[in-house]
Amino acid sequence: MALIGGESPGDTEVMQSTTTAVPWMLTEVAGHGAAQVATPFVSRIAAVGYQQPDGILTSRELLDGAAHHPHIDLERLTGIHERRVVGPGEDSLTLAVGAARDSLAHAGTPGSEVEMIISCSITRYRGGMTQRYEPPLSMAIKTAIGAPNALSFDITNACAGTLTGVFIINDFIRRGVIRCGMAVSGEYISGLARGAAQDVRNVLSSQLASLTLGDAGVAVLLRRADEGVAGIDLAAFTTLAEHSRLCLGYLSGTRPGAIMYTKARKLQGAAIRDVPPLLEEALGEMGIDLSQVDYVIPHQTSSRAIRKGGQALTEHLGGKAGHIVDNLEEYGNTASTSHFVALHRYLEEGRFKKGDRVVLLALASGLEIGVVSFTMDEMVENYGRPD
Amino acid sequence: MAALIEAVAAISGRTGAFAPTGLRLTDDAARQCLRRSGHEASDIDLLINAGIYHDRNLGEPAVAALIQQDIGANPGHPVAGHHGTFSFDLLNGTSGVLSAVQLVDGLMASGTVQLAMIVAGDVDPDPGHSPGFKVRPAGAAMLLRHQAGEAGFKAFKFQTFPEFEDLFQSSVSWHPASGPSLPLRPSGHNVLAVVELPGYLERSVACTASSAAAFLEENELRPADIDLLVAAHTSPGFADMVADQVGIPRTAVAHLNEAFQHTHTAQVIARFAEAQTRRRLHPETRVLVATAGAGITVGLALYSGS
Numbered sequence: 027m028a029l030i031g032g033e034s035p036g037d038t039e040v041m042q043s044t045t046t047a048v049p050w051m052l053t054e055v056a057g058h059g060a061a062q063v064a065t066p067f068v069s070r071i072a073a074v075g076y077q078q079p080d081g082i083l084t085s086r087e088l089l090d091g092a093a094h095h096p097h098i099d100l101e102r103l104t105g106i107h108e109r110r111v112v113g114p115g116e117d118s119l120t121l122a123v124g125a126a127r128d129s130l131a132h133a134g135t136p137g138s139e140v141e142m143i144i145s146c147s148i149t150r151y152r153g154g155m156t157q158r159y160e161p162p163l164s165m166a167i168k169t170a171i172g173a174p175n176a177l178s179f180d181i182t183n184a185c186a187g188t189l190t191g192v193f194i195i196n197d198f199i200r201r202g203v204i205r206c207g208m209a210v211s212g213e214y215i216s217g218l219a220r221g222a223a224q225d226v227r228n229v230l231s232s233q234l235a236s237l238t239l240g241d242a243g244v245a246v247l248l249r250r251a252d253e254g255v256a257g258i259d260l261a262a263f264t265t266l267a268e269h270s271r272l273c274l275g276y277l278s279g280t281r282p283g284a285i286m287y288t289k290a291r292k293l294q295g296a297a298i299r300d301v302p303p304l305l306e307e308a309l310g311e312m313g314i315d316l317s318q319v320d321y322v323i324p325h326q327t328s329s330r331a332i333r334k335g336g337q338a339l340t341e342h343l344g345g346k347a348g349h350i351v352d353n354l355e356e357y358g359n360t361a362s363t364s365h366f367v368a369l370h371r372y373l374e375e376g377r378f379k380k381g382d383r384v385v386l387l388a389l390a391s392g393l394e395i396g397v398v399s400f401t402m403d404e405m406v407e408n409y410g411r412p413d
Numbered sequence: 414m415a416a417l418i419e420a421v422a423a424i425s426g427r428t429g430a431f432a433p434t435g436l437r438l439t440d441d442a443a444r445q446c447l448r449r450s451g452h453e454a455s456d457i458d459l460l461i462n463a464g465i466y467h468d469r470n471l472g473e474p475a476v477a478a479l480i481q482q483d484i485g486a487n488p489g490h491p492v493a494g495h496h497g498t499f500s501f502d503l504l505n506g507t508s509g510v511l512s513a514v515q516l517v518d519g520l521m522a523s524g525t526v527q528l529a530m531i532v533a534g535d536v537d538p539d540p541g542h543s544p545g546f547k548v549r550p551a552g553a554a555m556l557l558r559h560q561a562g563e564a565g566f567k568a569f570k571f572q573t574f575p576e577f578e579d580l581f582q583s584s585v586s587w588h589p590a591s592g593p594s595l596p597l598r599p600s601g602h603n604v605l606a607v608v609e610l611p612g613y614l615e616r617s618v619a620c621t622a623s624s625a626a627a628f629l630e631e632n633e634l635r636p637a638d639i640d641l642l643v644a645a646h647t648s649p650g651f652a653d654m655v656a657d658q659v660g661i662p663r664t665a666v667a668h669l670n671e672a673f674q675h676t677h678t679a680q681v682i683a684r685f686a687e688a689q690t691r692r693r694l695h696p697e698t699r700v701l702v703a704t705a706g707a708g709i710t711v712g713l714a715l716y717s718g719s
Contacts, residue, residue, distance in 0.1 A: 050491040050501040052458055054525055065523045103539030110660075148472050153565075156586040157472075159465055159605070160506050161578055169575050177571055179512045183501035186475045190501050194516060201523050264497040265460075267482035268436035268489045277603045282587035284472055300490060391474035392500070 051262035051397070053303060054130065055311050068201035069248045070257035071192075071400055073408060076131025076370040077121045077243030080113030083216065088237060092223040100237055103229070105329025109240025109358030111216040117151040119163060120244025122212030123170040129208065129245035131170065132408045140247075142207035146187035146362055148275070151214045153387055155283045167210055176393030177204075184273070185325050186212055186263070186390035187362035188244060189398055193261045195248045196398075202250075210245040213361045218275075235273070235288035235355075238328060239383040240358030244366035256401035262308045263388070263396040269296045271404055274390035288391075294331055297340040297389050302337065302342030308342075310399040317345040319399075320382040321372070325389040326354050326364040335389075347385070362390075373409035378402045414530070415565025416518040417718050419556040420450035421654025423683035425672035426550030428540060434468045437477065438552030442481045442679075443532050446554035447484070454486040457556075457658040459517065460500040463509030464534035464678050466548065470585060470605070480532055507706040508571065508712030509533065510681045512608050514557065515569045515714070521559035522664045530557045533678035538585075538605055545607035546583075548647060549675040551571040552680035564696060564718030568632055572624045579690035580613040581707040614648040617705040621651075624711045625703050629659075632715060634699075636660035641693055643667045643716075644703040645680040655703055667693065677706075694718070 056068045084147055085100040101107050106388035112121070120144060130137055152166070162230045164178035174264035178390045183190040191209030198204045222236035238413060251257035309315055316339060324332055329352050336350045360367050365386045372378060373401035388396030422629075424446035426438045439462070447454055462477035475501035481487045486500040505512040513531045520526040537543050589601040612711040621644070629636060642653035642665050651717045652666045668691065681704055688694050700716040 048494055048496055050495070052496040052520075052525060054523065057612050084426070152584070154586075156584045159472075159504075159583040159585070160581060161575075161710065162504055162506065162708070163708070164575050165575055165578070168573075174573070174575070178573065179503060179505035179509070179571075181501055182472070182504050183475045186501075197516075197519055197523055197525065199656045201519060202476045203519065263499045263707075264491070265478050265500045266488065266490070267486070267498070267500065270474055270478040270488075273472065273473065277470035277585055278471065279603070282603065286473065295576055303491065392478040394474070394478070396503075 035399065037274040049307055049311060050213060051264040051307060053260065053262040053311055054193065054259065055260050067198035067200050067254065068251040068255065068257040069196045070251040070255055070403060071246060071405060072249040072375060073129040073133035073247040074366050074370045075125040075127065075245035076133060076367060077124030078120065078129060079110040079116055079241040081111040082108050083111045086186050092226065094227045096228055097224050100230055103289065103350065104238050105356045107353045107355050108236055110242060112233050112241050114215050117154060118147055118212040118214045119152045119166055121122065121214065122147065122167050122210045125212065125243035125245040126167055126171045126208060129247040133247050135206065135247065139206050140171065140173040140176050140202040140208050142177045142198055143168045143173060144191040144194060144209050146183060146191040146209050147211040147213050148182055148187060148216050148361055155217060156365045157277065170335060177303065183394055184391035185238065185361045185364065186388035186394035186396050187351050187397050188246060188366060189261065189386060189388040192248065193263055194245055196258055196261045199248060199250050205250045207243055207248050211362045212243040213363050214241050215239045215361055217239050218286050221278065221281050221283065221285060229237055232287040235290050236286050238358050238359040242357065242360040242363040242367050243257065245364040246366055255403055258400040260308055260397065260399045263306065263394065266296065266300055266393040266395065269293065269393035293393065296393055298334060298338045301389060301395055302338050305339065305397060306343050311349050312399060316343045316347050317344050318383060319385050320348040321351060321384045322347040322387055323351040323365050323368050324387040325382065326368060327359050329354055376410045378406050380404065380406060386398050414522060414561050416514060416521050416557040417560045419558045419566040420446045421555045421682050421686045421689060422446035422449060423551060423553040423673060423679060425514055425688040428550065432550065433502065435464065435534040435550060435552065436468055436479060438550060439464065439473060439532050440479055441535035442552035442554040443480060443484045443530060446556050448529065450556045452528065452556065454484045455709045456528050457498050457530050458488045458496055459520065459529040460486060460498055461513040461516065461531050462502045463513045463531060465504050465509065466536055466538050468536060468538060473669055475500060477687045499698050506706030506708065506710055507647065507677055507680065508706055508710050509678050509712055511702060511704050511712035514566055516567050517557050519671055526605055527559050529557045531557065533682060535677045535679050543605040545609065546605060548677045551679040551683065553675045553679035555682045565716065567715040567717065570624065570628045570713040572711045574620050577616050577709045580616055580709065583607040614651060617646055617709055618651060618654040618658060620709045621655050621703050621705045621711050625655065625659050625701065625713055628713045629691065639701045640697055640698045641665055641667050641688060641700045642703065643681060643684045645684060646705050647675060647677050649674055
């Protein structure tokens with residue numbers, strides 16, 4: 027399914043949708059026609075691992091320490107009451123390794139079975155706030171989990187990193203090159219929130235979005251699915267690069283760590299306009315509509331943005347998913363880990379049942395838009411704790 | 414069926430005042446690559462950036478997205494009847510381009526991608542303030558297309574040797590300034606520092622040679638079967654040393670234009686570009702690509718084709 031209307035780039039009309047043979051998104055679809063010869067297998071999410079940082083920082087505490095006393099009700103604005111933050115001795119690497127081990131434990135899989143490991147985080151802090159460039163972080167992670175022979179490298183794709191990793195590993199598994207791979211991300215980004223609190227004066231600040239950030243480690247273990255298991259139906263991605271400069275994060279010139287400037291309204295506008303038709307395209311590739319999706323987990327930025335996004339989806343697609351997940355209250359925006367922090371929590375709370383269709387919706391600086399759709403299976407049996 | 418190199422381009426930079434940014438070098442290489450191929454930027458399905466060091470240590474978005482915008486590879490709203498472009502960054506040191514090629518080759522085999530561009534840019538993120546940073550500025554681009562014949566990339570092997578992790582490390586950390594500073598307003602600078610220990614080159618050669626020997630055997634090839642060795646490392650001399658240890662004649666070593674000595678992620682493409690300039694790539698040329706970098710990480714591939 028592709029799109030009509032607005033034939034030239036820069037057109038601001040909302041796209042209508044129709045069916046054509048050329049999808050806009052780079053799309054991997056399970057069990058599609060001639061491609062099945064080249065991709066005879068299906069991958070499934072065997073486990074999601076999570077490493078919770080030791081500390082907690084409430085939105086109130088964050089702004090209580092602000093230099094300019096901005097009169098911002100951050101919790102009301104974002105839906106974020108608190109977020110987890112690293113404690114002493116924690117960093118991107120410890121979060122990633124902890125999550126990787128957690129995923130292996132849930133799956134009952136030894137590290138030696140992992141044939142491919144991709145580190146997908148934006149931050150690569152190792153030893154406090156030392157951002158490591160070389161060697162790649164994935165090397166240290168695979169050594170820690172006992173997968174020394176795994177194919178490994180790092181990728182970075184802003185908040186879409188982990189889902190990009192899933193997209194890559196899905197391809198390797200579908201082609202039969204590997205049976206088991208892991209996308210892992212340890213994000214230590216709370217420093218940007220603390221730094222922004224020193225600069226922000228009001229809601230118009232270009233660092234406002236940084237106040238939503240929290241830390242987390244996640245790992246997604248993918249395995250070849252047995253025949254008949256639905257697994258990952260689709261993984262699709264595109265980059266609407268005309269928006270690539272709307273959110274820029276650099277290592278700061280004035281304080282330890284990074285600083286990020288976001289034109290939030292423009293990004294939100296682009297997302298509201300372009301995500302619905304692209305999700306419709308992805309659903310069309312699977313032959314389903316939104317009402318057949320039980321859970322949509324969008325990138326977690328603010329409750330307001332998630333609500334508006336959900337409304338836009340309903341208006342455009344003419345239906346509603348069963349549930350749109352908002353996991354911000356206790357976790358904040360954890361960048362490339364956000365989808366899987368939410369997924370892990372819902373698994374532990376026993377919210378899913380086998381057969382539920384879950385759509386993970388990536389929305390990230392770039393502007394990266396991605397869709398990963400899968401059917402919940404026996405993985406639910408490996409989780410569960412009382413609320 | 415494999416990924417075939419459609420075109421390559423490499424542009425060397427310079428240091429000092431008014432030097433072009435790493436992004437500019439990479440953009441220019443990408444455009445030159447497209448001109449040589451006859452393709453439009455809008456033909457690109459996938460764009461992967463394998464450069465590690467970015468202007469001002471940019472961490473978000475992926476630099477690939479900036480390059481995608483700059484070269485006009487479907488940056489705007491989705492258009493009916495056409496595909497878009499997906500871009501992201503991949504970091505694997507000197508082997509990054511080869512890792513990206515492996516991904517592209519796989520996505521082509523699965524029918525997901527028809528045309529892909531891999532770019533790599535090398536630049537000092539903070540010129541003059543990065544102790545130990547010896548990488549020369551450059552931008553490079555390689556365009557790959559899916560083709561059904563026998564030519565192209567045939568096999569890949571990556572091996573890591575974490576016991577030598579300490580031989581080369583680069584990282585950015587906060588260096589406080591001396592003297593008083595304001596509360597909550599630390600005085601200092603984020604500094605990129607590179608530490609290369611003695612023996613890094615020699616150990617890189619040894620790891621590469623042992624991996625390459627096994628790789629050739631696994632592919633039922635002898636060293637003498639290799640017509641062209643494209644070997645990349647930040648230290649000069651690596652290619653000749655690998656050739657000697659593996660038993661490949663030095664005459665098979667792909668030259669590197671002097672302007673690209675001490676380049677890093679861009680070097681593999683720069684060597685392919687020089688080989689093309691010297692007319693050393695023919696349909697029957699059997700190429701061994703061998704890269705090594707921090708880790709120690711070794712990347713190997715076999716390639717044939719014009």
